[in-house]
Amino acid sequence: MAFIWKYIKEDALFLLIAPAFMLLSVAADLLQPTLMAQIVDNGVANGDLAYIKERALLMLLTTIGGLLAGIISYYMAARTTARAGQRIRLSLFSKITTFSHKELDRFSVPTLITRMTNDVSHVQSVILSIQNTFLQVPFLLTGGLFMAIRLSRQLSLIFCIAIPVLIAIIAIVLVRAVKVFPVVQEKLDALNRIARESILGMPIIKGYLAEPLEKIRFSKANDDLYNWQLKSALLMILMSPFIMMTFNFSSVAILWVGGYEVYAGQLEVGKIMAFSTYLSQILMAVMISSFVIYMFSQAQASLKRIQEVVDTETSIQSPASGKEAQGYQIDFDHVSFRYDEEAAEDTLRDIHLTIRENERIGIVGPTGSGKSSLVGLMLRFYDPQEGTVSFGGVPLPQLDLVQLRQAIGLVQQDNTVLSGSIEENLKIANPQAGATDMQKALDQAMAQELYIHREGGLSTAIQQRGNDLSGGQQQRLSIARVLLQKPRVLILDDSTSALDVLTEKRFLDELDQHKTEQSQIIIAQRISTLKRCDRIIVMNRGRIEAIGSHEALLEESPTYQAIALNQSDREVTL
Numbered sequence: 237m238a239f240i241w242k243y244i245k246e247d248a249l250f251l252l253i254a255p256a257f258m259l260l261s262v263a264a265d266l267l268q269p270t271l272m273a274q275i276v277d278n279g280v281a282n283g284d285l286a287y288i289k290e291r292a293l294l295m296l297l298t299t300i301g302g303l304l305a306g307i308i309s310y311y312m313a314a315r316t317t318a319r320a321g322q323r324i325r326l327s328l329f330s331k332i333t334t335f336s337h338k339e340l341d342r343f344s345v346p347t348l349i350t351r352m353t354n355d356v357s358h359v360q361s362v363i364l365s366i367q368n369t370f371l372q373v374p375f376l377l378t379g380g381l382f383m384a385i386r387l388s389r390q391l392s393l394i395f396c397i398a399i400p401v402l403i404a405i406i407a408i409v410l411v412r413a414v415k416v417f418p419v420v421q422e423k424l425d426a427l428n429r430i431a432r433e434s435i436l437g438m439p440i441i442k443g444y445l446a447e448p449l450e451k452i453r454f455s456k457a458n459d460d461l462y463n464w465q466l467k468s469a470l471l472m473i474l475m476s477p478f479i480m481m482t483f484n485f486s487s488v489a490i491l492w493v494g495g496y497e498v499y500a501g502q503l504e505v506g507k508i509m510a511f512s513t514y515l516s517q518i519l520m521a522v523m524i525s526s527f528v529i530y531m532f533s534q535a536q537a538s539l540k541r542i543q544e545v546v547d548t549e550t551s552i553q554s555p556a557s558g559k560e561a562q563g564y565q566i567d568f569d570h571v572s573f574r575y576d577e578e579a580a581e582d583t584l585r586d587i588h589l590t591i592r593e594n595e596r597i598g599i600v601g602p603t604g605s606g607k608s609s610l611v612g613l614m615l616r617f618y619d620p621q622e623g624t625v626s627f628g629g630v631p632l633p634q635l636d637l638v639q640l641r642q643a644i645g646l647v648q649q650d651n652t653v654l655s656g657s658i659e660e661n662l663k664i665a666n667p668q669a670g671a672t673d674m675q676k677a678l679d680q681a682m683a684q685e686l687y688i689h690r691e692g693g694l695s696t697a698i699q700q701r702g703n704d705l706s707g708g709q710q711q712r713l714s715i716a717r718v719l720l721q722k723p724r725v726l727i728l729d730d731s732t733s734a735l736d737v738l739t740e741k742r743f744l745d746e747l748d749q750h751k752t753e754q755s756q757i758i759i760a761q762r763i764s765t766l767k768r769c770d771r772i773i774v775m776n777r778g779r780i781e782a783i784g785s786h787e788a789l790l791e792e793s794p795t796y797q798a799i800a801l802n803q804s805d806r807e808v809t810l
């Protein structure tokens with residue numbers, strides 16, 4: 237509750253107004269049976285038409301008053317609930333933006349999305365029903381019991397049995413429900429994960445005619461979710477008939493005992509009618525509370541999942557007062573790294589390396605050999621378990637993260653193009669960039685066609701994930717973006733692979749012009765690209781197998797020889 241309070245305390249005034257009006261609405265409801273009993277017992281029994289009219293008018297006015305109070309109360313509650321949802325989602329999103337790759341790996345994207353949407357909805361339902369209905373319960377219960385006891389003490393003894401029976405039913409169901417709800421949310425995460433993978437990978441799935449297999453994978457997760465949702469719904473479904481049964485038995489008991497009392501002349505018929513209405517109001521209050529408690533245990537699971545994200549501190553923190561980097565040389569001092577602390581093998585093993593300022597370094601190696609992981613450590617996406625990575629002579633944990641990430645520009649393998657315009661995509665790297673800067677960056681990245689001959693120019697819209705651009709266009713747009721950042725160290729992680737050889741050559745010629753003021757690290761498989769590097773690092777199974785120039789490696793490194801040999805018959809002399 238303390239956690240929810242954080243998100244609703246700003247609406248404290250509305251939190252007071254909503255129950256106040258709800259109290260008025262409940263009072264109107266509670267008055268109705270007594271007015272009705274008075275009409276029957278005093279008005280109808282004595283044939284007093286004026287009395288009946290006066291009471292009926294009072295009933296009408298209390299009904300209208302109750303209705304208006306109810307509407308105001310519901311509006312206030314809905315407003316507070318919507319605001320709470322808005323704040324929780326923002327707080328989750330803000331926290332996620334601080335996460336390092338480690339936390340993103342740990343939670344994974346689908347569960348973060350479920351937590352931001354479905355789990356927040358569960359919490360909102362509870363906030364709404366607490367204000368709207370749950371707070372009615374004490375008023376309805378105490379008010380109903382008070383009015384009922386006033387009508388007949390003897391009949392009220394029925395509540396001594398009915399209420400404990402109802403509480404027992406609700407307790408049994410809730411104990412079970414608390415175990416089921418977290419599993420339902422996990423199953424929903426799993427389904428989201430598969431749906432996301434399948435939809436994003438649809439071109440590949442279609443290409444391999446794998447739709448039936450994907451359908452089976454999706455159906456399995458879908459069935460699993462269905463089974464658990466059914467289990468959770470069954471609990472509620474089972475609870476309702478038992479509550480109704482208790483209600484019906486109580487009604488019969490009232491009519492039976494009440495009938496004897498009327499027969500003995502100790503009770504009027506109108507009072508029995510009123511008592512029955514109070515009984516339904518009291519039992520309704522118990523039912524409402526059971527429903528809200530049921531929802532609460534569901535929301536409890538969601539709340540835990542939300543709180544887990546909000547309370548997670550990122551493992552990569554910028555120091556409070558970071559040291560100033562002296563230049564932009566990068567040093568790896570006997571660095572070993574693994575993604576999973578428990579993993580048997582290191583992803584990178586004993587990396588000892590210096591990348592001097594203005595060097596152009598090529599990195600090559602078999603797939604999965606650790607090339608991307610190596611550059612990921614330079615940007616401090618992760619901290620290594622052993623050894624130190626330094627930038628400008630400062631170990632990365634002592635360096636301001638903003639300074640580090642402004643100084644290093646990375647274009648990754650999977651180009652991240654966002655929906656919006658070309659301009660919006662470019663400005664992510666440099667919000668101050670003008671049209672001329674952007675055009676120049678696009679020209680340098682050989683991506684002129686993205687704005688020239690296009691009606692919208694730089695404002696041309698791009699679809700979600702750059703779906704209306706070819707792979708090569710996406711790569712060049714990503715390269716143009718990083719060029720706008722004007723980084724001291726430019727890292728291209730296999731990001732020229734979708735360019736044709738000629739375009740790549742022209743792009744590398746462009747890069748040559750910055751060689752005096754920028755280090756360039758190029759992960760590539762093409763020998764024609766690697767040849768143009770001052771030194772080439774050959775990675776194999778997480779280790780640096782060899783470092784040297786193209787010519788030296790052709791002499792010394794069997795892995796490099798194999799890569800070169802494999803390409804020699806396809807290589808164009810450029």
Ligand SMILES: Nc1ncnc2c1ncn2[C@@H]1O[C@H](COP(=O)(O)OP(=O)(O)OP(=O)(O)O)[C@@H](O)[C@H]1O
Nearest residue numbers: 341575576583601602603604605606607608609610
């Ligand atoms: N986020 C991650 N969590 C866990 N393991 C990872 C993660 N990223 C990469 N790995 C693993 O680390 C190893 C090295 O991966 P990395 O991407 O660095 O290789 P690479 O040489 O760049 O491969 P490729 O040429 O295919 O891109 C692989 O076994 C990979 O499965």
